[in-house]
Amino acid sequence: MGRVRYATRNIVFGLAGNVVTMLLRFALRYVFIMKLGDTLTGVEGLYTDILTMLSLAELGIGTAVNYSLYGPAARGEKEKIKSYMQLYKKAYRGIALVIAAVGLMLVPFLPVIVGDPGYITMGQLRVYYLIYLFNTVSTYFVAWKYSLANAEQKNYIQTNAITITKMVTVLFQMAGLFLLPNFLLYLVIQAAVELAQKIFVSRYLDRKYPLLKEKDVRPLKKEEKDDVMSKTKALMLHRIGDMARLQTDTIIISAFLGVVWVGLIGTYKMIINSVSNYVNVIFNSVISSFGNLIATEGKDRQFELFLVYRFFAIWVYGFSAVGFFLLLSPLVELYVGAERVLPAAIISWYLIDYFFKGERIVLSNFKTAAGVFEQDKYLTLIQGLVNLVLSLALVGRMGMAGVYIGTVVSGIIANITKPVIIYRVCFGKKAGSYFVDSVKYLAVIGVTLLILIPLQNALMPRVTIPKFLLMMALITVVFNGIFLLVFGRSREFKYLWQMGKGRLSCLLWK
Helix, strand or coil, X not given: CCHHHHHHHHHHHHHHHXXXXXXXXXXXXXXXXXXXXXXXXXXXXXXXXXXXXXXXXXXXXXXXXXXXXXXXXXHCCHHHHHHHHHHHXXXXXXXXXXXXXXXXXXXXXHHHHCCCCCCCCHHHHHHHHHHHHHHHHHHCCCHXXXXXXXXXXXXXXXXXXXXHHHHHHHHHHHHHHHHCCCHHHHHHHHHHHHHHHHHHHHHHHHHHXXXXXXXXXXXXXXXXXXXXXXXXXXXXXXXXXXXHHHHHHHHHHHHHHCHHHHHHHHHHHHHHHHHHHHHHHHHHCCHHHHHHHHHHCCHHHHHHHHHHXXXXXXXXXXXXXXXXXXXXHXXXXXXXXXXXXXXXXXXXXXXXXXXXXXXXXXXXXXXXXXXXXXXXXXXXXXXXXXXXXXXXXXXXXXXXXXXXXXXXXXXXHHHHHHHHHXXXXXXXXXXXXXXXXXXXXXXXXXXXXXXXXXXXHHHCCCCCHHHHHHHHHHHHHHHHHHHHHHHCCCHHHHHHHHHHHHHHHHHHHC
């Protein structure tokens, strides 16, 4: 099966899975807010981000090993695959213990982190936190096995496992909230279903890949271990910087403004993440295909597909960012009530970061596939420091908007530096054309907003479902019409058009 077919299968399963989980997630959050309130919604969002931050202990070894597996998987080198998987297994077991230890050390600090918990006692908050910690730690005893399937471009295996688990979890949690609105029961249901999934997936992957259980494993050569460790050290710095730049926002908001604000922005995040996860399936599903491409093709072909990948990302993220800018707050009003709508300044800064983050996903995914980790290993540390300093300086003056200004400024540093590194290291080129294209893309998106904002003001003085749907249709027609008018003759669009027609023909005539 070729790269395009694997990528297509990954995308199809990923998109289908995201449609199902998105609908269930929306239904669950609505029931959760109505039954348990904004404070517990904020606690859920805060603990999720804290445990994501603790996953920093992974230190990038998974990404480094995945990169190292692309070549052996493409060449069918069984013994080499076994050696890398053995290293991965040992590392992840150690990581699980580190996360457990660090997570337990945070328990005494929960009263400081959880700002204004209202009616929730500290004893309850500790129990909730420990269940979240268990869910995170137990993941590392299985997660390493997915890497072999992903290296073979079979990302859909992991996608399907996550989708089915989410479906079962959400359905049981919703039933629990209706029958007995209790946050502890809600968390126990999640922990039980996810534990059952991990046991099943572990056994399934053992049967699919018997080499995972073979005992006669040759140790990696010193230079191979050193290569993984070198990339891991570079990725460790990336992870620390990312943690300081991304996961600390929620903690700052909770500590300075109160945990309820975490719940309010959490609804916006859920909507944005539901759509962006749907979008990210397309981009993340081709990482392994890019890894295979880089292992087997020349730089000219790599550069050609990078430009197509980047063009498609700008189109999709530009379209979704414009749609969010105009429709996100109206959707929140229709969904959970006008009293939970946040000021426009907060949402504007959050969406600016969303768009630039979409562009960074392209850069990061290509860097990951190409194994380019060390050249910018200190960049994320600088970004994290900038974000922390600006967010802490501005949160007292500007509230939540100040926190996200810090996030935007720190993120743009990477939007400027990463293209320079990728063009030089991966393609042997200067990045001037990249930034020229960026100006063109931003200009088109800006013009589209200037046209659509007056239309929204005229059409939606009051939010109703019919007007919301009509505005959605207008955004779709106007944005995509302008984008096609400007870029419809570009090489990147023509490549996408031909590829799309080819895949459609295969499906119709298969």
